[in-house]
Amino acid sequence: MTTPHAPAQTRTFTTELWESILPIYQAILQHPFLAGLTDGTLPMDVFRYYVVQDALYLRDFARSLAVASAKSPQDPWCEMFADHAKTALVVERALHEGFFRDWGLTPAEVERTPIAPTNLAYTSYLVRVAYAAPFEELLGALLPCYWIYWEVGKTLEAKGSPHPLFQRWIDTYASEEFGTVVRQVLEVTDRVVADLPESRRAPIRQHFLTTSRYEWMFWDAAWRQERWPL
Numbered sequence: 001m002t003t004p005h006a007p008a009q010t011r012t013f014t015t016e017l018w019e020s021i022l023p024i025y026q027a028i029l030q031h032p033f034l035a036g037l038t039d040g041t042l043p044m045d046v047f048r049y050y051v052v053q054d055a056l057y058l059r060d061f062a063r064s065l066a067v068a069s070a071k072s073p074q075d076p077w078c079e080m081f082a083d084h085a086k087t088a089l090v091v092e093r094a095l096h097e098g099f100f101r102d103w104g105l106t107p108a109e110v111e112r113t114p115i116a117p118t119n120l121a122y123t124s125y126l127v128r129v130a131y132a133a134p135f136e137e138l139l140g141a142l143l144p145c146y147w148i149y150w151e152v153g154k155t156l157e158a159k160g161s162p163h164p165l166f167q168r169w170i171d172t173y174a175s176e177e178f179g180t181v182v183r184q185v186l187e188v189t190d191r192v193v194a195d196l197p198e199s200r201r202a203p204i205r206q207h208f209l210t211t212s213r214y215e216w217m218f219w220d221a222a223w224r225q226e227r228w229p230l
Contacts, residue, residue, distance in 0.1 A: 013193045013201070014186045017143070020205065021212040025148065028216050029155060033223045037170065040162040047165070048103055050222035055096040056115045057218070060123035061145060062088040067130040068138050077188055084181065095172055099165065117228060118221035122214040129207060136192045140204035143185060144212040149173045150182045 018025075028034065033050070036042025062085045069081035100110060115123070129141040153173025161167045172178065193201055 012190045014143075014189050017140075017189075017205065017208050018147070020209060021144070024209075024212045024216055025151065028148065028152065028219065031216065031219050031223065033219045034152065034156065037163075037166045038156050038159040038161050040166065042163075042166065044165075046222060046225060048099075048105075049225045050219070051096055051099050052105070052110055052113050053116050053119050053218070053222060055093065055110055056113065057119055057123055058088050058092055058096075060127050061142075062086075064126045064130040064138070064142060068135065068142060071135040071138065073135060073192075080184055080188070084185075087181070092172075095169070098168070102165065114228065116221055116226045118214070118217045118226055122211070122218060125210065125214065133203070133207075136189075136196065136200065137203050137207055139185070139189045139192060140207035141211050143189060143208055144215050146182045146185050148212065148215050150179055153178065 033042065033046070036046070065081050065085035065088060069078050069085060072078040072081060097107070100107070126141055130138050133141075150173060153170055153175070156170045157174035161170060193204065
């Protein structure tokens, strides 16, 4: 599979990153959670669990984007990530709150929901990288949440869903507006690593691989409605 933002003959760093996670991405597409979105059979309690946990996830994802803004070596990138942090909290929150209204869930009830083990592990990893690692490594950790969702959105959009709530979710991540945001981050990543030696690229690859795994684990945790055992 070639990346959507580059010709097939061009091997950018992000092209290599995507190729490194193709088995993970295929496992994501084959997961019963996503299959249930497109055929409309996903149990609503599973989808509700996922949306609530995603809302809790976005708090720390937005904070990590804010740190990326602060660490950005160029002013336009600083502005871009600051805007993305706001979008994560405002635009995606609006999507979630639309679902919550449909389910009669109040913001207070969502806030009282315990963050699930996988969610806590993922967000803790993101925040640690955000504060402890250089800018280019943080990009590697953040990128899967952008990119995998866009690719999933486009793939599911081609199939569609008979359930209006599921289709609303699909439309959000398949949109050209979201695609523009993803392309911006891909471009920044390729520019940042252009002059880096392999010794500094290797941690970026590792962060990208790790959070891609967490993306699969997040959907799987929702499918299982993961709870703390004690």
